[in-house]
Amino acid sequence: xxxxxxxxxxxxxxxxxxxxxxxxxxxxxxxxxxxxxxxxxxxxxxxxxxxxxxxxxxxxxxxxxxxxxxxxxxxxxxxxxxxxxxxxxxxxxxxxxxxxxxxxxxxxxxxxxxxxxxxxxxxxxxxxxxxxxxxxxxxxxxxxxxxxxxxxxxxxxxxxxxxxxxxxxxxxxxxxxxxxxxxxxxxxxxxxxxxxxxxxxxxxxxxxxxxxxxxxxxxxxxxxxxxxxxxxxxxxxxxxxxxxxxxxxxxxxxxxxxxxxxxxxxxxxxxxxxxxxxxxxxxxxxxxxxxxxxxxxxxxxxxxxxxxxxxxxxxxxxxxxxxxxxxxxxxxxxxxxxxxxxxxxxxxxxxxxxxxxxxxxxxxxxxxxxxxxxxxxxxxxxxxxx
Amino acid sequence: xxxxxxxxxxxxxxxxxxxxxxxxxxxxxxxxxxxxxxxxxxxxxxxxxxxxxxxxxxxxxxxxxxxxxxxxxxxxxxxxxxxxxxxxxxxxxxxxxxxxxxxxxxxxxxxxxxxxxxxxxxxxxxxxxxxxxxxxxxxxxxx
Numbered sequence: 342x343x344x345x346x347x348x349x350x351x352x353x354x355x356x357x358x359x360x361x362x363x364x365x366x367x368x369x370x371x372x373x374x375x376x377x378x379x380x381x382x383x384x385x386x387x388x389x390x391x392x393x394x395x396x397x398x399x400x401x402x403x404x405x406x407x408x409x410x411x412x413x414x415x416x417x418x419x420x421x422x423x424x425x426x427x428x429x430x431x432x433x434x435x436x437x438x439x440x441x442x443x444x445x446x447x448x449x450x451x452x453x454x455x456x457x458x459x460x461x462x463x464x465x466x467x468x469x470x471x472x473x474x475x476x477x478x479x480x481x482x483x484x485x486x487x488x489x490x491x492x493x494x495x496x497x498x499x500x501x502x503x504x505x506x507x508x509x510x511x512x513x514x515x516x517x518x519x520x521x522x523x524x525x526x527x528x529x530x531x532x533x534x535x536x537x538x539x540x541x542x543x544x545x546x547x548x549x550x551x552x553x554x555x556x557x558x559x560x561x562x563x564x565x566x567x568x569x570x571x572x573x574x575x576x577x578x579x580x581x582x583x584x585x586x587x588x589x590x591x592x593x594x595x596x597x598x599x600x601x602x603x604x605x606x607x608x609x610x611x612x613x614x615x616x617x618x619x620x621x622x623x624x625x626x627x628x629x630x631x632x633x634x635x636x637x638x639x640x641x642x643x644x645x646x647x648x649x650x651x652x653x654x655x656x657x658x659x660x661x662x663x664x665x666x667x668x669x670x671x672x673x674x675x676x677x678x679x680x681x682x683x684x685x686x687x688x689x690x691x692x693x694x695x696x697x698x699x700x701x702x703x704x705x706x707x708x709x710x711x712x713x714x715x716x717x718x719x720x721x722x723x724x725x726x727x
Numbered sequence: 728x729x730x731x732x733x734x735x736x737x738x739x740x741x742x743x744x745x746x747x748x749x750x751x752x753x754x755x756x757x758x759x760x761x762x763x764x765x766x767x768x769x770x771x772x773x774x775x776x777x778x779x780x781x782x783x784x785x786x787x788x789x790x791x792x793x794x795x796x797x798x799x800x801x802x803x804x805x806x807x808x809x810x811x812x813x814x815x816x817x818x819x820x821x822x823x824x825x826x827x828x829x830x831x832x833x834x835x836x837x838x839x840x841x842x843x844x845x846x847x848x849x850x851x852x853x854x855x856x857x858x859x860x861x862x863x864x865x866x867x868x869x870x
Contacts, residue, residue, distance in 0.1 A: 429805035439774045461766060462743065468765035469758075475809070480826050481817035484761055486754035494749035495762065501742025508736035511728060531785065532794040540798035544805040551838055552809060564811050565834025568818070573825035584822045717770070 347677045364524050371534045373510075373517035375434045375541055380503055382427040383467070387500045388473075393414050393630055394493055396712055399676070407682040410709035414628035417712070418556030421632025429544035431467055432538070443715035456509055463502035469495045469611035478631040479568045536655040555633040569633040573696040577627060579637050580713055586665040591721045597664075598660050599687075599704060603651025604726035610704045615689060618642045623684040629713040639707045641688035644680050653725040655681065661706055664721035673715040674726070679708040687720060753819045799846035803839055810835040 395403045396413065405410065447455045470492065477488050484491075507514065526533045554564025554571070561571050569578045583589045591597075598609040621643050628634035648659060659675040679685050685708040689696060696702040701718030708716065750758065780800075788796055812818070813831045820826065 364781075371776055425809065428808050431799065432804060432808070433801065435769060435774065436777055439770075439778070442770060442774075461763070464769070465762035465766040466746075468769065469762035472761055472765055476804065476817075479812040479815075479818040480820075481812055481815065483817065484754070485757035486751050490749070490751050491754070491758065494746050494751070495758075497742045497746030499746075500743075501739045501746060504735045504739030504742060506739075508732045508739060511732050511735070515728075530790050532797045535796055536794040537801075540801035543798055544801040547802045547838070547842070548805045551806065551834070565829065565838055566806070566813055566831060567829070568813055569825065570828045572828065578825040579823055582823045612850055644741075696841045 357442045357443045358445040359443045360445075361443070365533055366437055366537050367440045368437070368534060369513050369517040369520055370520055370522050371538060372434065372437045372521065373514045374538055375430060375437060375689060376514070377518070378541075378545070379427060379430040379434050380507070381540070382423045382430055383503055384469075385423040386420050386427065386470070387496055389416045390493070390496055392416050393712060397630075397715065404676065404678060405710065407679045407685065407709045407711075409623055410684065411628075412710040413712055414634040414710075416558070417628055417630060418553075418632055418634060421474070421478060421555050422549060422556065424471055426548050427467075428475070429541060429548055431471060433541040433544070435464065437537070458614045459502055459505050459509075462498060463506050466499035466502055468596060470499050479671070480631075480632075481574075487503040499528045558636070567633070568631070571633065571635050574699050575637070575692050575694060576674050576697060577637055577691070577700060578629075578633060579699045580629055580631070581668070581718075583669070583719070586663070586668060586671075588663075588665050588720065589698060591664050592702055597703055597721075599720060600722040601647060601651050601724075603648070603653050603657075604727070605650070605652030608650075612689070615642055615687070618646060620689075621683070621686060623686055623707065623709075625684060625707050625709055627707070627713050627716060628711075634713075635657050637691050638693070639686055639688040640690045641686040641704065641707075643683060644675065644685040644687055644706070644708070645683065647723060648680050648725065649688060651723070651725050653680070654727070658726045660722075660724040660726050661720055662715045662722040662724075663717050663719045665719055670717070673706070673717045675706065675708065675715075679711065682709060686710045687723075750850075777856045791801045795846045795849035795853065799842050805843070806835060806838050 356407075392405075393413075393416065396405045401407070405436070448457065462581065473484070473488060473492050482488060522538065523534050550560065550563050551566040552564055553567075554560035554562065555567035555569045558571065565569075571578060573579050575677060583592055598611055599611060599615060601608050619642070620640055622638060622640045623640050624636060626634045626636045644659070648657065653659070656677045657680070658677050659680050661673050661675055663671045665671045675685070685706075687704050688701070688707045689704055691697075696705060701720070704720045705718040706716045706720060752758075784796060784800075785793065810831060813827055813829075814835070818827050
């Protein structure tokens with residue numbers, strides 16, 4: 342019998358039904374295990390994503406510590422790593438449960454219809470989160486919405502759909518996880534559930550190895566698919582260059598002055614004035630919302646010294662503004678906890694040299710455990726908020 | 728368990744409603760493409776392709792090769808999926824050379840090469856280990 346005849350003998354003259362997929366992979370025992378891993382990945386991404394959102398748009402009840410210095414580097418690195426590892430997990434999970442798409446009859450009752458609709462919502466929102474997240478870290482935006490708002494909103498749909506799905510399937514999940522994975526499989530030497538689960542785990546590990554180096558420095562050389570190599574001017578990647586911020590000329594202007602505003606009045610400091618203030622060093626990572634991070638040795642003026650110079654009370658936040666004219670991240674609010682931290686600097690130098698203009702020359706904020714977009718570059722104005 | 732299911736379901740529905748309220752609906756065509764569109768692309772094109780390839784592989788591949796090839800295929804799909812966003816030139820721009828600053832084509836080729844090299848090695852090792860077992864009349868080795 343030729344291959345074509347064998348295939349045509351297998352194809353029924355109607356749409357496929359769930360029972361047409363006899364493979365032993367299509368089992369709740371396998372689905373529940375991969376689903377558990379996938380749920381953990383989405384859970385980690387959801388929690389770390391909420392944290393990152395709260396750090397950038399803090400509600401009144403939220404405060405984020407300045408120590409340990411790498412805390413944001415870790416949480417946001419985990420966010421992107423979890424999302425990346427979820428890609429093979431999601432595809433594997435969908436392969437295992439694919440026959441369920443053809444359950445017959447398609448709709449048994451209104452409740453069943455609702456459940457099927459919720460699964461579509463789950464799959465659609467999961468794809469949305471992973472696809473937009475991965476494209477965002479590659480800085481590709483082939484869509485008509487603002488990425489952070491949409492990614493944030495759909496995260497609630499995805500995590501809510503996961504919870505509904507777990508609620509619906511809980512009896513099946515409990516039974517499936519309680520049973521040995523492969524006990525009811527015939528031992529005919531064909532790849533079974535153990536092989537598929539192992540392969541899924543290896544694929545998730547591979548996803549980790551080829552991308553995580555942009556967060557975990559020792560793995561950099563393996564990270565052949567990470568959007569950032571970790572290199573750049575003065576050994577650091579850039580998110581927004583001086584040219585993109587439109588400050589290439591103004592940042593180098595000798596007439597540059599830092600305007601410092603607080604209870605003791607307003608004063609203007611030239612770069613030379615800043616260089617004459619006591620200089621301090623700090624080893625701090627720059628940690629981007631896009632998951633990459635890199636450590637550097639920064640030096641400059643302690644933010645606490647500048648706050649004191651402006652007459653700021655100990656619990657005051659600082660409003661920091663860049664000389665750039667526009668852009669989403671031209672200004673940031675530095676919370677009091679970070680202002681007080683002796684490692685928080687208005688940095689003038691990095692890795693032993695004056696800041697590259699792409700890293701914020703003449704002066705930039707560098708604070709421990711903070712999102713890179715809040716480490717305002719080309720600082721032109723600091724105001725005490727009271 | 729009933730109480731747990733009810734609690735999970737309630738919190739889940741609340742999350743979905745909150746998400747739908749937060750959605751920037753004015754961009755609904757684009758939102759639809761990148762959510763339901765991707766789901767339909769998966770269910771209508773990708774998944775049937777995988778089923779067909781799996782069906783063929785199960786019939787064309789010799790038994791000792793099937794498990795290593797399955798694992799290699801799972802890894803390859805992950806690698807290619809992760810390479811798609813960085814392989815295109817969409818995110819590359821002259822004003823910031825630190826974005827997408829690797830040779831991703833080469834990186835993907837090396838990663839796939841290593842993967843299938845390991846698959847080939849596993850097949851060979853499996854085949855040499857299987858022979859003495861078969862001569863004793865044993866079945867396939869335990870996985």
